[in-house]
Amino acid sequence: MVIKTLMLPLIFDALHRVEKHGTIETTHRIPRRIFPLPPVIKGQQPAVISSEATHAILFAAESTPARPITKLALRFLAVTVVMS
Numbered sequence: 234m235v236i237k238t239l240m241l242p243l244i245f246d247a248l249h250r251v252e253k254h255g256t257i258e259t260t261h262r263i264p265r266r267i268f269p270l271p272p273v274i275k276g277q278q279p280a281v282i283s284s285e286a287t288h289a290i291l292f293a294a295e296s297t298p299a300r301p302i303t304k305l306a307l308r309f310l311a312v313t314v315v316m317s
Contacts, residue, residue, distance in 0.1 A: 287314070 244267060252260045281287050294307045 244264070248260055248263060251263065281290060291307075291311050295304070
């Protein structure tokens with residue numbers, strides 16, 4: 234944690250120099266190489282198939298603290314869901 238805090242100003246300075254050259258895509262790629270994302274866990278993605286479970290998930294999502302735009306996105310997802 235301390236190393237990241239000390240290195241951040243140097244990293245931002247380097248990114249600004251790369252960005253000045255007009256290589257925006259490279260500027261976006263550099264942080265991903267420095268701070269790699271965790272690997273994606275592949276496998277089954279369970280689906281909610283009952284209306285009771287859907288209600289419980291929506292209630293849990295609404296009661297979780299989040300930014301207003303996130304709440305709106307969850308609500309939009311809820312009204313556009315397709316139930317078979």
